[in-house]
């Protein structure tokens with residue numbers, strides 16, 4: 001069942017249309033990744049769903065609500081650049097945010113304690129936020145977004161600015177959050193989306209160009225892939241097989257190449273025999289299934 005239904009959603013800033021007729025649903029209890037390059041319209045879309053921006057056209061309807069109802073209580077939002085009062089401690093900040101979102105003093109205190117534990121800031125709860133690392137601030141930002149137990153948690157690029165440790169901490173936290181709520185999380189890092197989310201929405205220049213689950217993508221683009229790494233420029237060697245009808249496409253990046261096919265067995269044999277015949281200086285030969293990055297490249301190039 002859909003928690004949120006977005007229909008023909010549009011946003012223009014003066015004459016510039018940046019979100020162009022989006023239609024999608026956010027299923028209850030799913031973790032959905034909103035993927036797109038810089039400027040694709042991810043933040044604008046999230047701000048419209050959260051009620052911070054008025055759509056130019058279209059509708060956003062929450063389950064059981066009428067269009068136009070105030071649905072802010074259902075939503076927890078972590079903006080791309082959250083602002084904190086650096087002089088507050090994490091505990092003070094969460095209790096303050098809890099009261100702002102309508103909790104009583106006692107409940108705000110109890111809820112803050114539970115969330116400090118959940119996001120792994122229990123030991124740092126009495127330290128000033130100004131001294132926190134980027135990862136700690138993002139985890140605190142997530143805690144403030146869920147203090148009122150929202151049904152939909154929206155996180156705008158929560159890991160993009162973090163180092164690998166901070167990133168891992170926040171991704172693990174996302175994994176836990178999705179057990180209790182629907183999560184919409186924007187990113188341009190495809191591996192993160194693939195790791196944490198069940199569903200993907202691909203935004204490109206304000207248009208939803210593809211959506212679905214990884215399984216659906218694999219079925220739709222029913223392709224296998226062979227990854228090759230050469231110890232020198234791959235292009236020189238692949239000319240000999242590039243016109244073969246069993247090969248759907250070849251992507252080359254320096255020493256690396258990915259060969260896509262719907263006829264894996266035939267292409268496997270072709271590559272191996274060609275490699276032996278021409279003495280390809282291969283350092284890697286691997287058969288894999290397509291990744292989200294492969295899907296993204298395909299839909300963007302369509």
Ligand SMILES: Nc1ncnc2c1ncn2[C@@H]1O[C@H](COP(=O)(O)OP(=O)(O)OP(=O)(O)O)[C@@H](O)[C@H]1O
Nearest residue numbers: 013018036037038039040041042043044045080188
């Ligand atoms: N208030 C505004 N006024 C005018 N143009 C805007 C405004 N907000 C966003 N835009 C433009 O809308 C487009 C989409 O921006 P948006 O921030 O939604 O993209 P994004 O996918 O979140 O990108 P990023 O990953 O860089 O945050 C961009 O071209 C941006 O410059």
